[in-house]
Amino acid sequence: MSNGAGSKIHAQVEMLLPWYVNGTLSEAGYKRVQAHLDICDECRDGVLWCASMRAAAQQEGPVPILPATRAAHIIDGDRERDVRQVQWSSWQRWSVAAAFGLVALFGLYSGGPGVVTDASNQQFHAASTSGRVETVDYVLLLRFADAVSVSDRASIVEDLGVGHSMLNGDQAMIKIIVRLPPKSLHELEQYAAAIQSRHEIVSAEIIALQLPVR
Amino acid sequence: MKVHLDHTKAKDDRRERRLLERIADGDREAFDELFKEYHPRLFRFVFRMTASYQTSDEIVNDILLTVWQSARAFRGASKVSTWIFGIAYRQSLSRLRKRKNKTVPISDDIADAENLHQRVEQEDWLQRGILLLPPKQLLTVMLVYYLGLTCEETAAATGSPVNSVKTRMFHARRKLRVYLSKSAGHQSPEDGRE
Ligand SMILES: [Zn+2]
Numbered sequence: 001m002s003n004g005a006g007s008k009i010h011a012q013v014e015m016l017l018p019w020y021v022n023g024t025l026s027e028a029g030y031k032r033v034q035a036h037l038d039i040c041d042e043c044r045d046g047v048l049w050c051a052s053m054r055a056a057a058q059q060e061g062p063v064p065i066l067p068a069t070r071a072a073h074i075i076d077g078d079r080e081r082d083v084r085q086v087q088w089s090s091w092q093r094w095s096v097a098a099a100f101g102l103v104a105l106f107g108l109y110s111g112g113p114g115v116v117t118d119a120s121n122q123q124f125h126a127a128s129t130s131g132r133v134e135t136v137d138y139v140l141l142l143r144f145a146d147a148v149s150v151s152d153r154a155s156i157v158e159d160l161g162v163g164h165s166m167l168n169g170d171q172a173m174i175k176i177i178v179r180l181p182p183k184s185l186h187e188l189e190q191y192a193a194a195i196q197s198r199h200e201i202v203s204a205e206i207i208a209l210q211l212p213v214r
Numbered sequence: 215m216k217v218h219l220d221h222t223k224a225k226d227d228r229r230e231r232r233l234l235e236r237i238a239d240g241d242r243e244a245f246d247e248l249f250k251e252y253h254p255r256l257f258r259f260v261f262r263m264t265a266s267y268q269t270s271d272e273i274v275n276d277i278l279l280t281v282w283q284s285a286r287a288f289r290g291a292s293k294v295s296t297w298i299f300g301i302a303y304r305q306s307l308s309r310l311r312k313r314k315n316k317t318v319p320i321s322d323d324i325a326d327a328e329n330l331h332q333r334v335e336q337e338d339w340l341q342r343g344i345l346l347l348p349p350k351q352l353l354t355v356m357l358v359y360y361l362g363l364t365c366e367e368t369a370a371a372t373g374s375p376v377n378s379v380k381t382r383m384f385h386a387r388r389k390l391r392v393y394l395s396k397s398a399g400h401q402s403p404e405d406g407r408e
Contacts, residue, residue, distance in 0.1 A: 015381070
């Protein structure tokens with residue numbers, strides 16, 4: 001690109017490469033870039049870079065399970081949904097490696113109390129039962145009755161059985177991770193129902209933590 | 215093929231314009247329809263940048279609330295989708311600017327090309343680099359590469375002249391080259407200029 005006209009075209013084309021790569025240039029623009037690429041190494045290199053950036057930007061990690069928001073929540077300013085009540089700060093490390101989805105307890109199953117019928121939960125259900133993931137991690141949030149002492153809380157968590165590891169907890173809320181094969185959702189239902197029946201526990205919520213979809 | 219795509223996009227836009235008119239009149243059903251279309255896209259878009267479920271949820275709710283409240287302000291100068299992504303851009307920008315900057319600035323010198331190409335193959339590096347770009351650049355990169363906006367749509371959504379958008383994209387690319395040319399993990403493309 002030694003001559004003046006050539007370097008002017010180079011400067012213009014160089015700036016258009018992102019849209020050449022994302023396929024939104026007009027036909028004339030596309031042809032112009034294409035013609036210049038035939039004679040310019042630097043812009044060909046630029047195309048490789050833009051293509052890599054595009055691939056990286058589009059590289060989906062785990063697909064987040066959508067929050068069970070409805071249009072009405074937004075219009076009516078109903079911000080007091082379950083997801084807001086959860087203390088997420090200690091979960092940052094998970095958010096990079098996996099996507100979170102909030103599923104109200106029993107919301108996964110038709111007919112149960114508090115059924116959530118949003119498409120997002122159906123989407124979760126489809127993803128977790130399609131076999132695209134080998135296991136699904138669930139986080140169980142347990143809220144204890146005030147009268148239950150801290151040591152009793154710990155022993156209740158221990159009673160819940162092997163295969164469940166307690167992650168952390170505070171006075172009011174304890175988080176436990178439960179890993180199950182995706183096709184064993186009924187096990188989770190039974191498990192949650194058993195927990196729910198205990199008088200020490202005020203509420204039990206399940207958060208689905210979907211592992212990366214291959 | 216492109217003609218067919220353009221035709222489909224134009225049809226979508228006409229339908230969305232009608233929805234937006236109804237939303238401006240307070241039609242909740244119309245908002246519900248638009249919501250179903252945009253909520254998943256917006257959520258994934260924002261989540262890719264924040265990597266935080268709760269933050270994404272909050273930002274997307276704010277975006278959609280703005281759509282509900284400001285539908286009347288839509289003048290029809292752009293496509294409906296561009297208008298909505300513009301709201302997404304502004305809401306996300308103000309949130310991303312508040313994120314903590316724990317990174318080390320680097321200079322803009324260009325590194326040796328062979329080494330760079332090896333790094334490009336490590337897409338994770340590039341992905342991380344993109345997320346470390348200054349907020350305006352990050353959002354613009356995501357509008358172009360993730361949502362696939364045209365140059366003019368990107369300019370409209372970001373409220374910037376076309377030339378600024380082009381320059382911003384160019385700087386982002388250059389910054390990533392530098393980032394990838396530097397040693398792993400200790401540096402970022404963030405230099406706080408935008
Ligand atoms: Zn060139």
